[in-house]
Amino acid sequence: MEDSSLIRREESGFFCPSTGIYNSSWSSSLPPTPSLSLPEFLLSHLATSSPSKPAFIDAATGAGLTYADLRALAAAAASALAALGVCGGDVVLVVSPNSLHFPALALAVMSLGAILSTANFLLTRPEIQSQVQDSNPALIITTADLAPKLDGLIPRPLTLIEQFLASLSIDQTAPVEFPGVSPADPAALMYSSGTTGKSKGVVISHGNLVAMANVLRHVWGREEVHACVVPLFHMFGFSVFVCGAVAAGATVVVLHRYALEELLMAVEEHRVTLLPAAPPMVVQLARSCGVARGYDLRSLKEVICSGAPLGRDHMERFADAYPGIALSQCYGLTETSGPITVCHGLKDRFQISIGRLIPTVEAKxxxxxxxKALPPNEHGELLVRGPPVMQGYLKNQEATSLAIDEEGWLHTGDLCYIDREGLVYVVDRIKELIKYKAYQVAPAELEEVLSTHPEILDVAVTQYPDEVAGEIPMACIVRKAGSKIKGGDIISFMENKVAPYKKIRKVLFVESIPRSPSGKILRRHLKARVMQHQKPGISARL
Known part of the structure; x- marks a missing residue:
């Protein structure tokens, strides 16, 4: 998979001592980023170079879309959305599991100059309602199964994907039009907790996504066959499978949900070569190598892990179980429009590092x-800057200013270092987010819900390490005087108030919550206190 256009430089070429800036340790021979909208970049010429090649294949049914089909479907969907009144600047919310048609719908929305927004379909109605109130979508597109949870959130009726697709008049010769959409225009509004606090709308421009797609098509080439098991509503899945894979002219095998044997069957049947995955999938693959021996996985060259930390013991177990498959990591944020470090071209069985900076991205x-800016091998916060970095948070200038400084550096909140080979390592997180099975969970959101319980005096939520999930949300509770509330009561209280991945799964009762004079929770002190308890409180089943 080595790409001759991505060759390592010497250390002096990627770190400047006078500025403290790290550049990519690959050569800069990447073609310039085209000044186009994302649909124009993907559909006007790149995706039509091999019109009969499969672009997306449904792993369950075997149904497929060629690149010509993808283009025609996007054109027909755009025409139908325009007939529904969707126009430039409108937000269109798509709530759906992975599907064969998700990429075409996304590109159709963007080709009109409208803004694609997505939501995790596992969220509760109140959680989605909060996002709807923030983003004010003109239209919600969803499936019949999810309709009861979403009905009535906006004045307009829901657009059901099944009915919408059935109504389309598809013409393979119809052009896809791009009515005055510029690279600076917003293309996507995806929700992330950012470095602190509640979920915020991340405004991503067409230029951001084209910059990401332009890099990824050179990292993962057109001969690859990807298995898509991570969610397309998440920036990791969207950037890799819609932006990168389509730009490269690769083939994507789409699974509606992750299930081990369904994945193994898809790898065997479709000769999958690359598997982007979340850490729990890698852990299960390593533990289930006996099951995997029943499938022909010889086509699979690399598993690319992202979304949360993956322990070295899991990497070693995977490498021992699958000696012919490389295990690498990549790193990115919703705020960076996808992965900004990758391990492409590194040859070891597995990579402890998260790889090298992609071309066009700088770091400090x-x-x-x-x-103060630090030299190689010293630990500090990772700051990044470059074309994929977001425009800002929707209607939240304060949060935007905290995240992106006056010089354009995005403050990631992650404690990292870069070695003398240009490889980036994550040491710990400065930010408060909990990563449960690659999902982001904001402690502040859970604390707000818990604080409404009549028997809770004070509360703080922190992460607790878990072998399967990576981290689980744990509540540290100060009871009100006379309260006899138990851990199981706390877990039951949260049961239907948040999405499944946000549930409190451990409870520790404490006498006080460590706070600063201003009242801010001292989370490092809290975490240290939690680590003293080998078996804290009560644990909910995963």
Missing amino acids: IVDVSTR
């Missing part, structure tokens, strides 16, 4: 206290 490592 700064001391957490002094903000």
Whole structure:
């Protein structure tokens, strides 16, 4: 998979001591980013170079869309959305599991100059309602199964995907039009907790996504066959499978949901070569190598893990179980429009590092206290800058200013270092987010819900390490005087108030919550206290 256009430089070429800036340790021979909208970049010429090649295949049914089909479906869907009144600047919310048609719907929305927004279909109605109130979508597109949860959230009726697709008049010769859509225009509004606090709408421009697609098509080439088991509503899945894979002219095998044997069957049947995955999938693959021996996995060259930390012991177990498959990591944020480090071209069985910076992206490592830029091998906060970095948070200038400084550096909140080979390593997170099975969980959101319980005096939520999930949300509770509330009561209280991945799964009762004079929770102190308890409180089943 080595790409001759991505060749390592010497250390002096990727780190400048006078500025403290790290550049990609690959060569800069990447073609310039085209000044186009994302649909125009993907559909006007790149995706039509091999019109009969499969673009997306449904793993369950075997149904497929060629690149010509993808283009025609996007054109027909765009025409139908325009007939429904969707126009430039409108937000269109798509709530759906992975499907064969998700990419075409996304590109159809964007080709009109409208803004694609997505939501995790596992969210509760109140959680989606909060997002709807923030983004004010003109239209909601969803499936019949999910309709009861979404009906009535906006004045307009829901658009059901099944009925919408059945109504389309598809013409393979129809052009896809791009009515005045510029690279600077918003293309996507995806929700992330950012570095702190509640979920925020991340405004991603067409230029951001084209920059990402332009890089990824050179990292993962057109001969690859990807298995899509991570969600397309998430930026990791969207950037890799819609932006990168389509730009490269690759083939994507789409699974509606992750199930081990369905994945193994898809790898065997469709000769999958690349598997982007979340850490729990890698852990299960390693533990289930006996099951995997019943399938022909010889086509699979690499598993690319992202979304949350993956322990070295899991990497070693995977490498021992699958000696012919490379295990690598990549790193990105919703705010960076996808992965900004990848391990492409590195040859070891598995990679502890998260790889090298992609071309076009710069980085700094700064001391957490002094903000001084640091040289290789010193730990500090990772700052990144470049074309894939978001425009900002929707209607939240304060949060935007905290995340992106006046020089354009995005503060990731992650404690990292970069070695003398240009490889980036994540040490820990400065930010407060909990990563449960690659999903982001904001402690502040859970704390707000828990604080409404009549017997809770004070509360703080933190992460607790878990072998399967990576981290689980754990509540540290101060009871009100006289309260006899138990851990199981806390877990039951949260049961139907948040999405399944946000549930409190451990409870520790404490006498006080460590706070600063201003009242801010001292989460590092809290985490240290939690780590003293080998078996804290009560644990909910995963």
